[in-house]
Amino acid sequence: MRNLKKLVGAFSGRYDYLVLTKGPNLAYAVGMPDALGLVVDLRSGYSILYVSRLDYSRAKATTAVDKVVAVASAEIPPRRPGEELVVAPSILEALKSVVRERVASDNKEVGVDVSGEVAELRAAKEEWEVELIKAALRVTESVYVKLGQMRLVGMRERDVAGLVYRWFMEEGADGVAFDPIVASGPNGAYPHYRFGDRRIEYGDYVVVDIGAKKGVYCSDMTRTFAPGRFGVLKDAMYAVYEAVKAAEKAAREGVAAAEVDKAARDVIAEYGFAQYFIHSTGHGVGVEVHEPPRLFVTSKDVLKKGHVVTIEPGVYIEGVGGVRIEDMVYIDGGAAVLNRVPHIL
Amino acid sequence: MRNLKKLVGAFSGRYDYLVLTKGPNLAYAVGMPDALGLVVDLRSGYSILYVSRLDYSRAKATTAVDKVVAVASAEIPPRRPGEELVVAPSILEALKSVVRERVASDNKEVGVDVSGEVAELRAAKEEWEVELIKAALRVTESVYVKLGQMRLVGMRERDVAGLVYRWFMEEGADGVAFDPIVASGPNGAYPHYRFGDRRIEYGDYVVVDIGAKKGVYCSDMTRTFAPGRFGVLKDAMYAVYEAVKAAEKAAREGVAAAEVDKAARDVIAEYGFAQYFIHSTGHGVGVEVHEPPRLFVTSKDVLKKGHVVTIEPGVYIEGVGGVRIEDMVYIDGGAAVLNRVPHIL
Numbered sequence: 001m002r003n004l005k006k007l008v009g010a011f012s013g014r015y016d017y018l019v020l021t022k023g024p025n026l027a028y029a030v031g032m033p034d035a036l037g038l039v040v041d042l043r044s045g046y047s048i049l050y051v052s053r054l055d056y057s058r059a060k061a062t063t064a065v066d067k068v069v070a071v072a073s074a075e076i077p078p079r080r081p082g083e084e085l086v087v088a089p090s091i092l093e094a095l096k097s098v099v100r101e102r103v104a105s106d107n108k109e110v111g112v113d114v115s116g117e118v119a120e121l122r123a124a125k126e127e128w129e130v131e132l133i134k135a136a137l138r139v140t141e142s143v144y145v146k147l148g149q150m151r152l153v154g155m156r157e158r159d160v161a162g163l164v165y166r167w168f169m170e171e172g173a174d175g176v177a178f179d180p181i182v183a184s185g186p187n188g189a190y191p192h193y194r195f196g197d198r199r200i201e202y203g204d205y206v207v208v209d210i211g212a213k214k215g216v217y218c219s220d221m222t223r224t225f226a227p228g229r230f231g232v233l234k235d236a237m238y239a240v241y242e243a244v245k246a247a248e249k250a251a252r253e254g255v256a257a258a259e260v261d262k263a264a265r266d267v268i269a270e271y272g273f274a275q276y277f278i279h280s281t282g283h284g285v286g287v288e289v290h291e292p293p294r295l296f297v298t299s300k301d302v303l304k305k306g307h308v309v310t311i312e313p314g315v316y317i318e319g320v321g322g323v324r325i326e327d328m329v330y331i332d333g334g335a336a337v338l339n340r341v342p343h344i345l
Numbered sequence: 346m347r348n349l350k351k352l353v354g355a356f357s358g359r360y361d362y363l364v365l366t367k368g369p370n371l372a373y374a375v376g377m378p379d380a381l382g383l384v385v386d387l388r389s390g391y392s393i394l395y396v397s398r399l400d401y402s403r404a405k406a407t408t409a410v411d412k413v414v415a416v417a418s419a420e421i422p423p424r425r426p427g428e429e430l431v432v433a434p435s436i437l438e439a440l441k442s443v444v445r446e447r448v449a450s451d452n453k454e455v456g457v458d459v460s461g462e463v464a465e466l467r468a469a470k471e472e473w474e475v476e477l478i479k480a481a482l483r484v485t486e487s488v489y490v491k492l493g494q495m496r497l498v499g500m501r502e503r504d505v506a507g508l509v510y511r512w513f514m515e516e517g518a519d520g521v522a523f524d525p526i527v528a529s530g531p532n533g534a535y536p537h538y539r540f541g542d543r544r545i546e547y548g549d550y551v552v553v554d555i556g557a558k559k560g561v562y563c564s565d566m567t568r569t570f571a572p573g574r575f576g577v578l579k580d581a582m583y584a585v586y587e588a589v590k591a592a593e594k595a596a597r598e599g600v601a602a603a604e605v606d607k608a609a610r611d612v613i614a615e616y617g618f619a620q621y622f623i624h625s626t627g628h629g630v631g632v633e634v635h636e637p638p639r640l641f642v643t644s645k646d647v648l649k650k651g652h653v654v655t656i657e658p659g660v661y662i663e664g665v666g667g668v669r670i671e672d673m674v675y676i677d678g679g680a681a682v683l684n685r686v687p688h689i690l
Binding site: 034052053054055056057058061073074076077078079089127158159161162165166167168169170172173174175176179189190191192193194195197256265276277278280296297299316318 | 379397398399400401402403406419421422423425443449501504506508510511512513515517518519520521534536537538539540541550571579610619620621622623624629642652661665674
């Protein structure tokens with residue numbers, strides 16, 4: 001609701017209506033990613049949320065919009081007393097009929113794309129949003145603490161993933177921000193590997209990249225467990241650790257996101273691993289686990305107050321394995337690291 | 346790979362190139378939902394898969410395409426020996442440059458939307474696809490068997506969800522088809538409720554809707570646990586049970602999907618619950634958990650050999666709770682029910 005007011009404040013005076021149809025924007029505006037569409041009359045602030053018929057009563061109970069309207073392709077079953085229902089072949093047709101009807105009568109321009117501006121609003125988090133992200137991160141960190149106390153050697157990657165899921169739910173997560181990555185030994189060379197049947201061996205580096213949700217807000221964190229802590233990746237571990245520290249030092253309000261990427265990349269290069277750092281240094285996190293700003297060499301983003309971004313350099317060597325360490329930082333003047341768990345477990 | 350050949354067979358002779366960019370279609374064609382795009386020269390069968398740079402080596406290792414090309418916004422780090430890299434601002438630009446270059450020289454028409462035809466191909470499952478769906482369903486059913494042996498009373502919904510996730514992974518799931526629904530008591534009135542802090546009480550009806558994945562294939566199944574099995578929903582349970590049986594009897598090759606919906610809806614209506622059955626009777630399941638055909642009154646789909654669809658009538662009463670039973674059936678002449686676990690646990 002607070003975000004809905006923020007959206008109205010940002011767009012009123014410039015447009016008559018705001019129409020949102022993308023899941024993450026609907027999550028942001030009204031907390032319901034599976035709604036179909038939102039129409040806000042920016043002159044009055046009056047909001048109408050469109051949902052599937054089976055979500056009608058849930059939308060009424062859990063969102064704070066002025067009106068909920070169900071959309072269905074037929075009036076079967078017959079509508080119940082008080083149920084607002086639009087019969088339309090699709091949500092787009094339902095939205096168009098409402099918006100066009102009104103806009104046509106005013107003789108105004110239709111269809112200015114404001115998705116970029118919505119993304120910018122979403123990127124600058126309010127304090128209460130940061131608190132939710134921190135709560136999601138606390139749940140995530142509690143799992144790392146538990147994993148750190150276990151002997152992972154002998155477990156299958158999928159067993160570790162199963163524990164992560166279970167502990168998330170037990171600790172109060174409202175869902176997962178993304179499916180867990182538990183990449184052991186050579187599997188660690190694939191940054192987006194998920195998990196499989198491989199048993200963790202002594203000497204493996206095990207990349208664990210997980211994130212819980214609180215409300216609709218995500219967390220995102222990586223630690224690399226190294227039961228033996230030796231072999232070729234030992235140097236990579238130090239390189240990545242130093243790169244994280246350098247990027248966190250470089251990150252602050254007003255700094256180009258590309259600069260933060262460079263800070264991490266330079267350290268990795270000093271250690272001789274430049275060509276093995278094959279992704280960006282980080283990204284924004286909010287109602288989506290990947291959202292602006294992007295911390296990469298080609299990024300034109302500038303870090304601003306309220307940004308919550310990951311710092312996650314990594315080294316990936318095919319046939320050998322990988323190392324990644326990922327923190328979350330909050331930009332408010334400097335960069336406050338939101339993580340409490342050590343970088344090397 | 347078998348699906349890629351099927352796609353080539355379906356489109357060659359009619360078009361020169363097939364371009365796929367949607368996650369589910371990429372999962373179907375090459376088993377990699379997080380690839381960015383696939384271009385197939387339909388005259389030669391030669392296939393090029395575009396991926397993010399961090400997925401390049403995983404794509405090389407896990408897909409059977411002729412060529413993998415990485416897309417990045419800059420050549421940083423420098424490409425490694427043998428690495429195919431396109432520097433482009435977006436995947437669309439990368440795809441366009443390849444396709445247009447070729448097509449322009451042939452002076453042919455560009456951009457026929459074949460997504461409907463691809464959806465039809467995907468809907469008609471081959472035997473090996475049905476086997477994967479069945480394997481995913483076996484994992485799912487093993488969880489119902491375990492839950493059926495437990496005393497759910499006193500557990501929080503989120504504790505049940507945590508067990509579901511953990512057991513899925515331990516039993517060999519490659520992921521979840523969707524986040525678990527554990528809706529107890531009044532929460533059962535929301536068909537798409539997820540899970541929360543509520544403790545299950547004696548007398549509750551608890552709707553548990555879950556599905557594991559095997560490879561990229563989904564399963565989808567619901568049972569309603571009723572520790573007390575009394576109250577107003579007792580009749581609803583019988584209504585839903587009878588509706589499932591009626592729909593499964595009606596489902597067969599050549600029958601309109603709307604007819605199957607009607608068979609379930611008529612039973613629910615006989616029991617006096619017509620207005621509480623607020624969604625369709627079922628949907629196709631494959632690489633997506635919801636895909637064509639759709640089993641609803643307005644559906645124009647006809648059941649065909651190879652379709653795998655859910656049968657899932659439900660009754661939802663606000664303030665009271667809900668009942669849903671969901672099976673999966675395979676159309677091959679008649680409808681073979683793929684589930685083995687009883688309807689009422």
